[in-house]
Amino acid sequence: MSYVFFPGCSLDSTARGYRLSTEAVARALGLDLPELPDWTCCGSTAAHQSSSLLAVALPAQNLLAASGKTMAVACAACYSRLKVANHEIANAPATREWVAGVLGADYDGSTPVQHLLEIIRDEVGLDEIGKRVRAPLTGLRVACYYGCLLVRPPDVVRFDDPENPMSLDQVVAATGAEPVEWPYKTECCGASHSITKVAIVERLSHDILAMARDAGADCIVTACPLCQLNLDLRQKDIEAHFGERLGLPVLFFTQLLGLALGLKPSALGLDSLIVDPLPMLAKRGLAPRPGARPVVAAKARK
Amino acid sequence: MTTAAAPHVGSAPLIQEIETASGALLALCFQCQKCTSGCPIAATTDIKPHELIRLVQLGERREVLSSRMIWECTSCQTCRTRCPHDVDLPAMIDALRRLSRDAGKVTPDTAVPVFNDIFLGAVRRLGRVHELGLMAAFKLRTGSFFQDAGKLPAMLRKGKLALRPTLVRGRARRARTFRRVDGIEGGKR
Numbered sequence: 398m399s400y401v402f403f404p405g406c407s408l409d410s411t412a413r414g415y416r417l418s419t420e421a422v423a424r425a426l427g428l429d430l431p432e433l434p435d436w437t438c439c440g441s442t443a444a445h446q447s448s449s450l451l452a453v454a455l456p457a458q459n460l461l462a463a464s465g466k467t468m469a470v471a472c473a474a475c476y477s478r479l480k481v482a483n484h485e486i487a488n489a490p491a492t493r494e495w496v497a498g499v500l501g502a503d504y505d506g507s508t509p510v511q512h513l514l515e516i517i518r519d520e521v522g523l524d525e526i527g528k529r530v531r532a533p534l535t536g537l538r539v540a541c542y543y544g545c546l547l548v549r550p551p552d553v554v555r556f557d558d559p560e561n562p563m564s565l566d567q568v569v570a571a572t573g574a575e576p577v578e579w580p581y582k583t584e585c586c587g588a589s590h591s592i593t594k595v596a597i598v599e600r601l602s603h604d605i606l607a608m609a610r611d612a613g614a615d616c617i618v619t620a621c622p623l624c625q626l627n628l629d630l631r632q633k634d635i636e637a638h639f640g641e642r643l644g645l646p647v648l649f650f651t652q653l654l655g656l657a658l659g660l661k662p663s664a665l666g667l668d669s670l671i672v673d674p675l676p677m678l679a680k681r682g683l684a685p686r687p688g689a690r691p692v693v694a695a696k697a698r699k
Numbered sequence: 700m701t702t703a704a705a706p707h708v709g710s711a712p713l714i715q716e717i718e719t720a721s722g723a724l725l726a727l728c729f730q731c732q733k734c735t736s737g738c739p740i741a742a743t744t745d746i747k748p749h750e751l752i753r754l755v756q757l758g759e760r761r762e763v764l765s766s767r768m769i770w771e772c773t774s775c776q777t778c779r780t781r782c783p784h785d786v787d788l789p790a791m792i793d794a795l796r797r798l799s800r801d802a803g804k805v806t807p808d809t810a811v812p813v814f815n816d817i818f819l820g821a822v823r824r825l826g827r828v829h830e831l832g833l834m835a836a837f838k839l840r841t842g843s844f845f846q847d848a849g850k851l852p853a854m855l856r857k858g859k860l861a862l863r864p865t866l867v868r869g870r871a872r873r874a875r876t877f878r879r880v881d882g883i884e885g886g887k888r
Contacts, residue, residue, distance in 0.1 A: 406828040410861040411854075435868045437826040442774055443818035446796045446811070449720075451880045455822070458876065499879040549776035559780050585739040585775035592837060593810045595846065597771060601739050630850060630859075669857045 398520060400511075401463045402430040403479070405472035405622070406438050411630075412472070412622035414666025418651035419471055419513060421664045425655070426521050426529065430469055433462060439478040442589050453492060454499045456482035460508040461500065467509040469516055473621035474588075477546035477554065479510045484553045512547060514620045514650060515556055518564050526571040531659030533573030537681050539653070540614035540645075541565040542605065543582050544624040559583065565650060569618060572657035579612035581605050586627040595631075602627045603635045606643045615677050616646040618653050625649060629671045646674035656683070713758045721794035723787035728752045734778035734788055744768045748778050748788055755791070764799040768792075770809035810841050823877045826867030831860040 408416040423430045440455035456479045460468065470476040486493045487506030497503040517526070543562050551559040562583065566576035584605055587598030606628060609617050619625045629647040636643050648670065655665040656678075667674055678684055714725050734748040741747045746754065746768040754763045763769070769792050778788040796812075799805050805812055817836045821828050838844050854860050 406830070409827070409865055410830045411859045413858050435826070437867060437869070437873060438822045438828050440822065441818070441828075443815035444822075445774070445793055447800075447815050447819060448797070448880055448884055449793065450883060451819070451877070454876055454880060495883065499876055499883070501875075545773075545775040545777070549780045551780060583777075585773050585777070587739070588773045588775070589814070590771070590773060592834065593814050594771065597740060597743070597773070600743070601773075630854070669859060671853060671857065 399466050400428070400430050400469040400516070401466040402432045403436055403459060403463070403468050403470045403475060404432065405470070405475040407622035407626075408471055411626050412649070414652060414669040415471055415622055415625070415649045417664065417666035417669075418649055418655045418660075421660050422517075422651045422655045422658065425658045425660060426517070426525075428516070428521065433459060433468070436462070439475045441474055441478065445478070445481075450495055450499065452478070453482045453485050454496050457486060457496050457504050458500055460506075460510070461502060461504045463508050465508075467511055469511055469513060471513050471622075473512065473544055473547040474623060476510065476512045480554050482506070483508070483510060512556065512620065514547070514564055514568065517654070518568050523567055523571045526568065526654070530572060530657045532657055532683070534653065534657050534681075534683055535573045537574040537678075537683060538577050538613055538615045539569050539574045540579050540609035540612060540617045541569055541576050541582060541650075542609070542617050542619045542624060542628070544619065544621045545583065545585050545588070547620060548583055565618065565620060568650060569653065572654055574653065574657075577609075577612045577614045579608055579614070581608040584608075586624045588623055588627075591623070591627055591631070598627050598631060599635050599638055602631055603639050603641075606632065606635065606645055607639075607641065609645055610643055614645065615681060616648055616653075616674060618648050618650045620650050632672055644672065646670060646672045646677050648674060713760050713763070714756050716798070717755055717791055717794050720797070721787065721790040723791040723794075724784070725752055725755055725786060725791060727784040728756070728786050729784070731783060733781045733783065734786075737777040737781055739773060739775060739777070740768070740771050744771045751795075752786070752788070752791070755795075760802075761804065763795060764802055764804035765806050767806050767808050769795045769799060770806065770811040810837075810843075813837070813840050819877075823873055824870070825864050826869060826873055827865060829861065829864035831862065832864060 404416055436459050440452050444455055445452035483506040548557050548559045548562050557564045569576045585601055587601040590597040625647050632643055652665045718725055730749055732749045735741045738748050744767055746766045751768060772792050774789050776789055800812055814837055821833055
């Protein structure tokens with residue numbers, strides 16, 4: 398399949414580690430992911446709360462530019478907006494007409510949209526990942542956190558079970574790690590209230606982190622930049638606010654996969670995580686391979 | 700059904716107005732409360748999802764449009780996913796948010812509309828969201844300078860905040876897209 402990559406705005410800043418690890422893992426797995434030239438923001442929550450037309454027109458502009466290819470999407474929120482736009486344009490002739498009027502070109506809603514997780518599980522395949530693992534993550538207990546928009550609404554995204562999804566668990570299991578069973582896979586982290594009402598994010602993210610800890614997880618793995626940011630960046634404040642120790646590194650699934658493929662932590666952007674995952678990896682006897690530049694050394698040098 | 704809609708409002712009952720704007724079939728709700736059971740903010744906000752639908756059915760315009768709930772909803776889609784009648788609550792809430800702004804009824808307790816305007820303004824000018832610029836603009840507009848200021852050094856050190864926005868071509872085309880949307884929707888934003 399021929400892909401064109403849609404990184405989304407976060408991958409240039411707060412989710413820099415997601416971009417680095419996606420590019421490194423794609424190279425290692427032989428996936429060609431050329432970036433869509435001059436892509437624009439999907440509009441995110443701000444667009445669908447403000448204008449039903451803009452919320453479809455912004456993704457449609459990108460989907461039109463990607464015609465003939467499958468759009469490979471990293472961010473769960475972009476993925477959702479692109480899928481919803483396709484769904485609405487394909488199912489509502491009036492919407493298609495409005496959007497054509499706005500864009501000055503007709504788009505029929507047919508550019509396929511896939512999340513990276515879907516591509517890695519289904520196009521690369523679990524067997525192939527297993528064969529390429531150089532440093533199995535044996536003994537590492539992982540809480541696979543899907544969040545909202547990767548699986549909901551199910552009639553639009555049509556990807557995984559909305560209540561107990563398993564795709565991420567399967568990819569994590571292929572690295573040799575052990576996905577824990579836990580009930581908060583698809584609970585909401587509070588999303589963009591990270592900026593507008595932090596108390597909501599602190600409460601919801603606390604519940605997710607505490608549940609992962611209580612399920613015996615060493616770390617959390619996610620496929621959404623905003624989930625990662627809320628659980629990682631706010632973790633210290635959450636610990637202070639609730640008077641609890643959490644200490645859970647929150648990795649992008651591509652970072653965990655990259656470690657298992659034997660890639661260096663620096664190539665995977667592990668140093669951009671707020672809760673340092675290296676002590677946890679060392680505790681499990683999974684210190685990155687010899688020759689890799691440890692993140693702690695980079696810190697000490699500063 | 701007759702409603703208690705305020706006299707200055709047009710002739711359409713609220714439920715009809717929201718159903719038309721959102722495509723959600725609100726008359727189908729039979730108050731099973733499954734939406735509320737799974738809602739992440741139901742416990743802390745002012746109106747629960749099943750109550751919100753009921754208030755829309757009853758035409759309680761003022762209470763609904765000035766609620767905190769419509770802005771505190773995280774758009775997580777759990778309610779819609781679990782509703783036995785496929786009522787699209789998130790679409791209903793998006794329509795209520797737009798109506799709330801148009802009617803000037805937004806609760807002073809939310810900064811979400813300000814955030815949305817800054818966000819979409821950035822997309823219009825730059826094509827993408829530059830997170831550092833977005834945060835700075837939001838803090839200037841809301842006066843919340845010190846919230847999270849302590850996180851800046853670590854975020855900068857860890858390369859989490861690009862200092863400059865990426866240049867994206869097509870500014871004229873983007874401006875045209877926004878202008879046409881404004882034209883169609885009456886330039887309400």
